[in-house]
Amino acid sequence: MFESAELGHKIDNKTFRREVEQLRVALLKAQYELKEAARFPVVVLISGVDGGGKSETINVLYEWMDPRFLSTQAFTAPTDEEADRPPLWRYWRGLPPKGRVGIFAGSWYSIPIADRIEDKLSELELDRTLAELNRFEAMLANEGALILKFWFHLSRDAQKARFKALEDDPRTAWRVTKESWARLKTHGKLQDVAGHVLRITNTPWAPWIVVDGSDDNYRSLRTGSVLHEAMQRKLVEQNQARFPVAPPLAPRIDGRDVLSALDLSQSLSKETYERQLAKWQGRLSELVRHPRFRKHALVLVFEGSDAAGKGGAIRRITGSMDARQYQIVPVAAPSDEERAQPYLWRFWRHVPRKGRVTIFDRSWYGRVLVERVEGFCSEEDWLRAYAEINDFEHSLDQSGIAVLKFWLQIDPDEQLRRFKEREETEFKRFKITEEDWRNREKWDAYRLAACDMVDRTSTGQAPWVLVEANDKRFARIKILRAICLRLELVLGL
């Protein structure tokens, strides 16, 4: 893996100056074109051994390019807001928008590599993490990002020489610490772990570029050239490269599906409802106040046809919680900042801290529902979304966040009745628009999309609960009960 980076590459100053002159102009040009077109973001990971020249190279890139359109994220110990959320959250937060170059000094690889060296992570755990990172990067690439991962390598001797040189110069002596010399001792172990990590995560869509770090000129020039070439190629590319996807599922030939199997006639009397409501609201209120909940969080997703009763159900849930503990996120059209990011970004923003609850009124499932049906994204986009969504929810689950998803199902007659009622009640008129009537005409297409969605994204960790919602009382109790039972399970009660 690192052999060709130990050949002792060197570039003399004269050649360097000549090459840099051309490269700078080319890089600036590519950077401005990127900014103007704003078609994709460039994600640059700078990793490698200590003393390998990471910060020097980043600083050189800043000299060569227009620093106003570069950003660098340095990740050291997580802040408490970061530590309270899934590990990927802080990297999502730092992603560059389309049109910009974002440099990650320290990346999603740093902690797994360090943990493996210190034996805090087993080989198996590391491999599972790497598989997740590959999927994360594939998602970024599919969303259009150009991803370049640099690894600056030094042999043990070269690393030693480097530390000595830094120490001898009074301007850089501060950079060599006791920890630096300690790293020298784990050099072999780092090579083993990094070699493995690079092998597993060296994908066509997010390649590793191993660079000999010992010569400043060589390292900077190579990094700059690779960056320029990759940007240039992607700028002229007409069509985004995409992963091949299998064709969509054929419609069920016997007309039976998970939704038609629901018995929508189920209902509750007012009396039973009131009793059950008090019971489950009380239970929920205790559960979110339970000391163990402080180490968890809750994400609720509400989907369903228009007028299925999502708002009313949400109101019954919030009725048993303190308003300071939860946020409701009504999902409408994305803002322009959100449109400049991968589509999951606008949901990652709202991932709750430990001890908190986020309720999504419509959600990331819009990708496989409205965006699929209305053709707002390509078939490739919504087909790959199933796996990406499962990965997202897996991340949440892994950090102790309970995820529950509700599909509220009503029949067309009931919808019509509710639409009319809304039109007749003054303060409900805001809740019904032309669009609702148009969506109604696409009932079958939405139904098919919903069935595919349930089939492909109902997982043990993040199950779909299908709710018979013709009777609002029945639906609300079913939802409250499901949340309580799930929380009891997650809290181990």
Added chain:
Amino acid sequence: MFESAELGHKIDNKTFRREVEQLRVALLKAQYELKEAARFPVVVLISGVDGGGKSETINVLYEWMDPRFLSTQAFTAPTDEEADRPPLWRYWRGLPPKGRVGIFAGSWYSIPIADRIEDKLSELELDRTLAELNRFEAMLANEGALILKFWFHLSRDAQKARFKALEDDPRTAWRVTKESWARLKTHGKLQDVAGHVLRITNTPWAPWIVVDGSDDNYRSLRTGSVLHEAMQRKLVEQNQARFPVAPPLAPRIDGRDVLSALDLSQSLSKETYERQLAKWQGRLSELVRHPRFRKHALVLVFEGSDAAGKGGAIRRITGSMDARQYQIVPVAAPSDEERAQPYLWRFWRHVPRKGRVTIFDRSWYGRVLVERVEGFCSEEDWLRAYAEINDFEHSLDQSGIAVLKFWLQIDPDEQLRRFKEREETEFKRFKITEEDWRNREKWDAYRLAACDMVDRTSTGQAPWVLVEANDKRFARIKILRAICLRLELVLGL
């Protein structure tokens, strides 16, 4: 202050139910109208004595209104990301956008009041804080926000009775803690401090509404009614109420101003430049790595006519810092999320943490430069901006952030030369647009705006440095030197 809130207001259940029925419909209607028009945000502060019913009332508002378009921010101890920035930062972060209602459970008043009770804050310090908060709220109001501040009052006896009642109910007993009983002892002190705070901050644009907290029905109904009435009034208001402002300064009659006083012929030889550059870059590099800098931060602002050399100057500064330590914020048109907030919001977002540097390439001064000249905001808006900007920078200074502002001045001939050069150099062509040529025609208007700006916003804490920039070398050294000297002062070196 609290007399009428101790009269023992009570509303019986029957009356309550009847009133609520009407109020709910009215509140929902107002809420939807607010959302549709998205003309202004509603900021609701819920404060008061412990046991006064703050969380109960918030929860009732969630029941009555559509919870999807409400948000509640609970502020307890600052997170480490918050503690690293000026105290107001976390409240800016939580402001609702236009069209939404944001409830603050615990607000910018909580900490000053608590600190005064515990004698961590002197009377004088409290008064200074209150004056700042009044100005902050005036800014919000001028930006269109509807601000309502509720104070739920309880007499000492009523508070005691309330704690007893909560304790007796197994569903609420958890809410009464040792601290609650301790609060009873400081009841008198709280009344004194709160009485003073309410008096000083009871402004026409952000009034306090003192509510008797002892009866649930009365408290909820009063809060809901006040909220509804205020929203309703502001929704029908045709013109935004504004503060009277004095007319703008007359142009200088003798033609002399701070910019014409500059000697633009100053220059440096290449040799002197190289020597000075190495010297000041070295110094800056040491200063931002100084242990004392970890308790400070640095904000640099660059303004000037087009092609004045802002980018090049910024590049010389970043050249002496580590890319992981700073962010450059190039200021262009606001995003739609930014447009839904007060204009300073998009700069508060980028306030650096301790030990970090943020460089603004154009800034909040756009308000009194381009927005004034092009008529993008009203005269009232840019006239009040001077004071608002001074307050903003004062907040930064108060939390140890060094603020330095550079105005780069060139003459029209030099600008023309640079424009032409840009058009002729392939990779610089991106830097010149039609707009640059148009702005050039408004040279005098921009010049007047710049002079007014310097006169009104150059403060001891955040001075303007006027930079003679016809010679790029001279300009860059002057800037680097000014930053170093300022940092030495701030760090006490």
